[in-house]
Amino acid sequence: MNLSPLHAATPLARRTFLQSGALAGLGLTLPDMLASRAAEAAPARDPAGGFGAAKSCILLYMLGGAPQQETFDMKPEAPGTARSLFKPIATNVPGIEICELLPELARQADRFSIIRSVHHGGNALFHGAGVHYNLTGWANFPREGEPFMDRRDHPAIGAVLNQLREGRGGLPVSVQMPMWITQDGPGREWAGQHAGFLGKVYDPLVMDYGYLKLNVDFNNLPAQGEASLPGTLPSSFQLREEISRERLGKRLDLQSRLEQPAFGDGTRLARDWGRYRTQALDVLGTRSTWKAFSIDDEPASLRARYGDDRLGRSCLTARRLVEAGVTLVTVIFGGWDTHSSHLEHTRDWLLPPLNRAFAALLDDLADRGLLDSTLVAWTGEFGRTPLMNGNNPSGRDHWGRVYSTVLAGGGVRGGQVYGKSDNLAGDPKDSPVHVSDFVATIYHALGYDSDTEVVDLAGRRQRVVGGRPLQALF
Incomplete structure (x- = not known):
């Protein structure tokens, strides 16, 4: 497992200062981080005094x-292959139907x-653009044909929150798990996941367990026998026995004094050092902090409700993290790129764990108040094509012209359907929602309006999102 609060397009960047091995040797990436001119911006407003009902978000x-057609926008009257082989079922809200393979969600x-x-x-027909659009709220992909992360990118939601908020209880503001979204390995992570033009200091913490592929075979393998699982406590997340928290602090202080002639006491870079020092000590040196990442203390019955697979374990960990004080936890659930064997994969691999984990998460959050x-x-990046393709077995291809999303809790009123697609689930028919409006709604729930600004590396003020929130949902 790799714990990464930053990223650069080099192999070294995959090892981060939060890993005890790197810290112990003090071959830290921090001097390199500081040399990158990361600039700290004051929050545009006090989140505690904002209008949003949500203290935290699980994405x-x-x-x-x-596919919208096999999840939350069934089209039982559609012609031919536009109609799913799965049936819609009634929910506990009259008039709302969803896929029959989501029965636990239907009752909620x-x-x-x-x-x-x-x-x-x-x-948008490629994944990189869709990732950037949905994780930043900006649908102007910065570099045509260059989908990988770059400091010219708009920042991820979690990176914006890192600049606007301070962590609570020794925990980071933003966590992504259990993987980077990557095309085919380290150094090829898609844009939209890090701080982009805000600078490395605001990169979210990524708990990367090494699940790098889009295809379904890598998505829901049985938990038994896997080397590293969400909800476990890997050794790299703890200080080595010979290094106490006090000793770690002294080493960081020494490193700070060595760097001080270059940066001085009052510079933003020097303050960034203090931010990293505090986070390193909190995450590595505080038992109560890193225990928030472990599900070992949860009852076996609750773990079973979530499911002993990557999505279930990640969702349970996410609940523990927001309960402990993390603002945003982004859970990546791969395998949806079903260009072939679409119905088989959604039926056998994708919808059952989604139904189980999503429903358990809502139940668990509600039970705990x-x-x-x-x-x-x-x-996700987008939906799937209205018509099945000609592959054997057939599948659905990428479709950004219309897709479905879901919001729950955090001030959002349940039991609603907003907007409507046409009879093929191919285009919006009523109340179209741009992806920037969807992301603006997340910010709204967290207490930030669309005019909230952050400061980039060049000292320029930048709006956090270009859309407007869906006020009707609240």
Whole structure:
């Protein structure tokens, strides 16, 4: 497992200062980070005094692009292959139907709102653009044909929150798990996951367990026998026995004094050093902090409700993290790029764990009195084509012209459907929602309006999102 609060396009960047091995040797990446001119911006407003009901957010991201027709926008009257072989079922809200393979979610429809008219403003056909659009809220992909992370990118939601907020209880503000979204390995992570033009200091913490592929075979393997699992406590997340928290602090202080002639006491770079020092000590040196990442203390019955697979374990860990004080946890659930064997994969591999884990998360948050203060968002790069393709076995291809998303908790009223797609689930028919509006709604729930600004590396003020929130959902 790799714990990464930053990223650069070099192999070294995959080892981060939060790993005890790197810290112990003090071959730290921090001097390199500081030399990158990372600039700290004052928050545009006090989140505690904002209008949002949500203290935190769990973002469930369906990597590959989930089909609207087999999840939350069934079209039983559609002709031919536009009609799913799965049947719609009634929910506990009269008039709202979803896929028959989501029965546990169907009984909780009064807790969530479905948005059936989200779009990109066009039809983004590659994953990199879709990732950037949905994780930043900006549908102007910065570099045509260059989908990988770059400091010219718009910052991820978690990176924006890192600049606007301070961590609570020794925990980071933003965590992504259990993987980087990557094309085929380290150094080829898609844009939209890090701090982009805000600088490395605001990169979210990524708990990378090494699940790098889009295809379904890597998605839901049995938990038994895997080397590293979400919800476990790997050795790299703890200080080595011979290094105490006090000793670590002294080493960091020494490193700070060595760097001080270059940066001085009052510079923003020097303050960044203090931020990294505090985070390193908190995450590595505080038992209560890193225990928040472990599900070992949870009852076996609760773990079973979530499911002993990557999505279930990640969702349970996400609940523990927001309960402990993390603002945003992004959970990546891959396998949705179903260009072939679409129905088989959605039926056997994708919808059952989604139904189980998503429903368990909503139940668990509600049981603990956390749902009202925790926004749960469900999205992906795009949807899938209205018609099945000619592959053998057949599948659905990428489709950004319309897709479905879901919001629950955090002030959002449940039991609603917002927007409507046409009879093929191919284009918005009523109340179209641009992806920037969807992301603006997440910010709204967290207490930030669309005019909130952050400061980039060049000292320029930048709006956090270009869209407007869906006020009707609240």
